[in-house]
Amino acid sequence: MTNLSAKIGNVHFKNPIVMASGTFGFGHEYGKMYDVSTLGGISGKGLTLHPKAGNPGIRVYETASGMLNSVGLENPGIEAFLAKECPYWENLDTVRIVNLGGGTLEDYVLGAELIQQDADARQRAGTTAVDMIELNISCPNVKEGGIAFGIKTPAAQEVVRAVRRVTQLPLAVKLSPQAEDIAVMAQMCEAEGADAVSLINTISGMKIDVRKRSSVFNNLYAGLSGPAIKPVALRMVHQVSKNVNIPVMGMGGITSATDIIEFIMAGATVVQVGTYNFMNLRAGSTLADELLQFMEEEKIGSLDEIRGII
Amino acid sequence: MATVISNERLAEGVFHLRVEGNHGGQMGQFYMLRAWGAYPLLSRPLSIHQVNDDGVEFLYHVVGEGTAILAGLIPGDTVNLEGPFGSGFPFVSGKVALVGGGIGIAPLFYCAEKLPGSDVYLGFSREAFRTEAFSSRAASLTVDVGGRILDSVDFAAYDHIFVCGPHPMLKSAQQKGQAAMEAGSRTQVYLSLENRMACGIGACLVCSVSCRDGQRKACADGPVFLAEEVIFHD
Numbered sequence: 341m342t343n344l345s346a347k348i349g350n351v352h353f354k355n356p357i358v359m360a361s362g363t364f365g366f367g368h369e370y371g372k373m374y375d376v377s378t379l380g381g382i383s384g385k386g387l388t389l390h391p392k393a394g395n396p397g398i399r400v401y402e403t404a405s406g407m408l409n410s411v412g413l414e415n416p417g418i419e420a421f422l423a424k425e426c427p428y429w430e431n432l433d434t435v436r437i438v439n440l441g442g443g444t445l446e447d448y449v450l451g452a453e454l455i456q457q458d459a460d461a462r463q464r465a466g467t468t469a470v471d472m473i474e475l476n477i478s479c480p481n482v483k484e485g486g487i488a489f490g491i492k493t494p495a496a497q498e499v500v501r502a503v504r505r506v507t508q509l510p511l512a513v514k515l516s517p518q519a520e521d522i523a524v525m526a527q528m529c530e531a532e533g534a535d536a537v538s539l540i541n542t543i544s545g546m547k548i549d550v551r552k553r554s555s556v557f558n559n560l561y562a563g564l565s566g567p568a569i570k571p572v573a574l575r576m577v578h579q580v581s582k583n584v585n586i587p588v589m590g591m592g593g594i595t596s597a598t599d600i601i602e603f604i605m606a607g608a609t610v611v612q613v614g615t616y617n618f619m620n621l622r623a624g625s626t627l628a629d630e631l632l633q634f635m636e637e638e639k640i641g642s643l644d645e646i647r648g649i650i
Numbered sequence: 651m652a653t654v655i656s657n658e659r660l661a662e663g664v665f666h667l668r669v670e671g672n673h674g675g676q677m678g679q680f681y682m683l684r685a686w687g688a689y690p691l692l693s694r695p696l697s698i699h700q701v702n703d704d705g706v707e708f709l710y711h712v713v714g715e716g717t718a719i720l721a722g723l724i725p726g727d728t729v730n731l732e733g734p735f736g737s738g739f740p741f742v743s744g745k746v747a748l749v750g751g752g753i754g755i756a757p758l759f760y761c762a763e764k765l766p767g768s769d770v771y772l773g774f775s776r777e778a779f780r781t782e783a784f785s786s787r788a789a790s791l792t793v794d795v796g797g798r799i800l801d802s803v804d805f806a807a808y809d810h811i812f813v814c815g816p817h818p819m820l821k822s823a824q825q826k827g828q829a830a831m832e833a834g835s836r837t838q839v840y841l842s843l844e845n846r847m848a849c850g851i852g853a854c855l856v857c858s859v860s861c862r863d864g865q866r867k868a869c870a871d872g873p874v875f876l877a878e879e880v881i882f883h884d
Contacts, residue, residue: 365853369870372851373732385855393858393865396883400846400856402691402715407848414855414865566691595688618692618848621682621732 342635343642344628346380346610348587349510349535351471353380353435353610355628356600356643360591360614361386361439361474361514362411366425367432370617374625380610381435383538384425386476388440389447389454391417397558401547406568406593407615408545410557413441418451422458426469430462436469439514440503441476448475449502456507473509475500475534478516478541490516490541493528500532512536512589515580517543517569522576523583530584538589538612539580540573566615567593574606581607581648595619597630607648651728655705657721660779663712664753665721666699669729673706677761678738678812678842678874681706682850683720685729690716695847695869697757697814698734706731709756709780735850739840739874744809747771748788749823751799751815755780757842761812762787769808773799773815798822805830805837813877814842824877831878839877843868 344355358381359370366384367376376382394414401408416424421438429436438455442448452473459470477499478490489495500513511533517540519525526537542563547556555561573592581588590608594600595616603611616623640646652669660666673681675698682693694716700707712721723729739761746768748758755772762768762784770788772781774795785791792802800819805811805826813823820841827839845857845868852870859866860881866872 363849363854369849369851369853385853391864393860394855396860398846399858400692400848400854405689405691407691409848409854409856411855411858414858567688615691618854619688621849621851 342632342640344631344635346643348472348512348589348609351435351510355380355631356604356608356610357381357624357627357631358383358435358437358589358610358612359617359624360612361437361476362409363614363617366421366428368428370621370624373621376624377433378628379434379624381437381471382432383437383439383474383612384421385415386413386439386441387415387418387421387451388413388442389418389451391415391420395557395559398556401556401562403545403547403564403566404568406564406566407618408547408557408562408564409542410559410562412559418454422454426458426462429469430467435471437472437474437512438470439474439476442499445499445502448499449506452503452507456509459509470509472512472535473503473507474512474514474538475503476514476541478514478518491518491520493520493525496525497528497532500529500534504533510535512538514541515539516541517572517576523579526580526584530586534586536587536589536609537580537584538591540569540576540592543569543572565593567595569593570599574602577603577608578606578650597627597634600627600631601634601646604643604647605650607650609647652731654723654725654727654729656725657723659721660709661777664779665710665712666780667708667710667720667723668705669731670705671731672703673701673731673734675701675706675734676738677764678757679734679736680850680873681708681731681733682735683708683729683731685723685727686716686719690714692716692848693730693732693850694720695850697842697873699756699759700763701760709753709759711753732850736869736873737871739812739842741765742810745807747803747808747811749799749803749811749813749815751819754815754819754842754844755784757814758812759784759787771799771803773797773819800826805839806833806835808837811837811839812842813839821882824880824882827877840874841877841880843873843875843880845873
């Protein structure tokens with residue numbers, strides 16, 4: 341019997357396929373296309389303490405084998421999420437991950453406290469809606485905070501330490517490929533008590549409209565995702581996996597079961613699938629079966645047999 | 651997967667695609683189309699031109715790589731359809747005008763069938779297309795080439811006006827609707843927006859629209875909005 345399951349701390353994933361933050365809403369849109377409880381997990385749309393309207397102007401542009409986005413963390417705010425989305429999450433049989441962003445250190449801490457308080461209240465009521473926090477210190481599309489915390493290790497350390505102090509929920513830290521030294525960044529997260537790291541967030545990129553002689557994006561730069569970034573992502577996942585003992589959630593340009601296998605071989609415990617959801621709205625309904633088929637063909641009994649073998 | 655019945659060129663860069671299958675859909679809704687593999691990355695949102703028992707039809711203008719691939723489809727080819735998505739035009743009663751600019755006439759053809767008795771106004775910058783088909787469904791048909799079709803529409807004379815066209819036309823329609831309302835008319839103007847989309851189902855927020863009550867999604871809350879709700883930034 342082929343085993344697709346994986347674990348991060350005490351969190352059990354029925355398969356290694358987690359839908360990446362920002363590409364999957366809070367799940368219910370895709371829930372109309374297929375049963376999202378068949379997924380290993382869902383990382384919800386990035387949340388901030390207060391609601392954010394996001395960036396004005398064009399927000400998406402296709403590139404060779406990828407896309408640039410400049411959504412700018414548009415989100416309803418944590419309180420609206422807890423009130424309106426968590427009732428849906430309570431009924432999902434998959435790992436539910438809150439992606440937490442912020443503009444200031446205080447925003448991160450207050451946000452994490454709200455999520456923890458809600459988790460405590462639900463636990464007292466005998467239910468859960470959130471299994472893990474994914475701390476987003478790597479969004480390239482917001483002017484303050486976000487990526488600013490994701491480049492310099494000391495700045496990131498402050499956020500990770502402060503958030504770790506206020507939540508007992510399993511904590512993953514989402515890393516930016518723009519980190520000065522991504523292995524050192526990941527080691528810091530481990531030392532500060534993070535339960536996992538996830539990587540990579542989008543790579544900062546640019547598109548110029550040559551007729552208008554201006555950047556396509558109001559915010560000048562935007563985040564590159566999709567198959568174009570997969571080789572970079574794979575290398576960074578490999579590099580980080582060799583330098584930490586905590587689990588790695590690997591992502592960047594995954595569009596197939598063999599892509600998933602590559603990330604697992606590079607050391608990832610689970611993977612996240614993002615942009616592929618736009619290419620195939622039913623991606624989550626087929627990837628696990630494709631993975632199973634590949635493993636059976638290759639006589640791989642469990643992902644543990646191939647994890648980090650490179 | 652749906653099979654292409656026909657893919658006829660109507661004018662420079664304008665095509666009429668018919669695909670098989672009872673896919674359904676309401677006025678102003680759209681489908682995400684894809685007739686390729688991994689690249690271009692994103693599927694293309696096309697509004698419903700017509701729904702029949704045996705198929706669905708689209709009008710599209712070739713503007714980039716995706717629509718160029720669509721233009722190369724021949725009968726028997728297959729295309730992947732997801733949808734119908736979005737919140738379209740409402741079923742309304744009273745006196746209705748359907749106003750389309752360029753490829754923006756696409757969703758209004760189905761409206762003309764569902765709302766018989768509507769006056770139809772079609773504007774084109776260079777070359778008119780599909781006007782004969784529209785004339786069989788319209789109470790009256792006004793066609794303009796090279797001018798401004800909105801100038802032909804008396805906004806105070808209608809209960810409901812559906813508008814689809816380029817961005818400046820939508821803004822102008824909003825202003826004319828506002829002016830008519832301020833002059834005491836009760837005309838309700840609906841705009842079909844054409845923002846860039848990625849997922850098409852309301853998850854990714856790249857097609858966000860600023861509205862009076864906050865950010866809305868062109869793909870899921872729209873693409874059709876009451877004109878007075880929309881805030882145009884440029």
